[in-house]
Amino acid sequence: MPQAQEIRARVLAAAEQCLLEGGFGDARLHSTIARRAGLSRPTVYKYVGDQDAINAALIQRELGVFLEQLQPIMDRHLPFAEHLVTVMVFVVGHAREHPLLQAALRDAPQLLLPWFTTRAGVLIEQVETVATDTVRRYIDDGELPDVEPRILIDAMCRIALSLVFTNGVVDLSDPDALRAYLVGFLNPQLYSRLNKG
Incomplete structure (x- = not known):
């Protein structure tokens, strides 16, 4: 790994640990990250940037991991x-x-939520790169009408974000409850079929 990438990875790993330990409100967070990474503050600024840049880099890193994990799920061949x-x-x-x-939602929602609300277009565009071929496959197979993939992906992302960041009258913290909720909401016939199986 080139030096710049290695330093950047060290900074992000240190930042993650600091933030998990409740560091969002720490006025000296940048210094703490530098110390934990074994680097000087100027080096952290040079290779990653200020705290906003570190937050953005962490979000992009985690989004990349998420999309890698999502890809094989998108590639499955199941009824739509x-x-x-x-x-x-x-x-x-x-x-x-x-x-x-x-941790970010608990300690600093004001820093995190814009990435998933007013700035969510960036995330949705990245999901689109993973999901478009799958949507087109279902259109070609006749399981979906000839919809614009981008619109469907955008709508599903907005629903997913709402389910992540809002609480309603149904507790969705349990995966089985979440599945039953989604199946019942998206397709009542599938809900009956899965309950019988």
Whole structure:
């Protein structure tokens, strides 16, 4: 790994640990990250940037990991309704159980939430790169009408984000409850079939 990438990885690993330990409100967080990474503050600024840049880099790193994990799920060949439920359960469950995301929601929602609301277009565009071929496959197979993949992906991302960041009258913290909710919401006939199986 080139030196710049290695230093960047060290900074992000140190930042993650600091933030998991409740460092979002620490006025000296940048110094703490530098110390934990074994680097000087100027080196951290040079290779990653200020705290906003570190936060953005962490989000991009975690989004990359998420998309890598999502790809094989997108590649599965299941009936469309079942596939959609499987994808949504993974996406919502992954986010609701993600330690860094949950720490940020707990300690500094004002820093995190814009990335998933007013700036969510960046995330949705990256999901689109993973999901478009799958949507087109279901259109070509006749399981979906000839919809614009981008619109469907955008809508499903907005639903997933809502399920991650809002609480309603149904507790969706349990994966089985989440699946039943999604199946019932997205396809009542599939819900009956899965309950019989």
